Amino acid sequence: MPAIPSLALWVLAWIFLFIGLTSLIVLVIYTKYGREISIRLSLISIVFAAVFLGFSLHFFLLNWGI
Numbered sequence: 001m002p003a004i005p006s007l008a009l010w011v012l013a014w015i016f017l018f019i020g021l022t023s024l025i026v027l028v029i030y031t032k033y034g035r036e037i038s039i040r041l042s043l044i045s046i047v048f049a050a051v052f053l054g055f056s057l058h059f060f061l062l063n064w065g066i
Helices: 007-033 039-064
Strands: none
Touching: 007 039
16 A cells, blocks of 8 residues: 655655755855864754754655655
């Protein structure tokens, strides 16, 4: 029996994917063009990217029934 995808999980997965990718892009741009190195901003961006991309992948896998 195929799994029935949940609309709420699907929407959350896409939102988390965009938040994670945005924080990853902010990290890359800041490390390339930032004038002074901020360990706090780098750590926050890494944590946000990892958490949101991880939950996004988890929600996509739940939707696909894996």
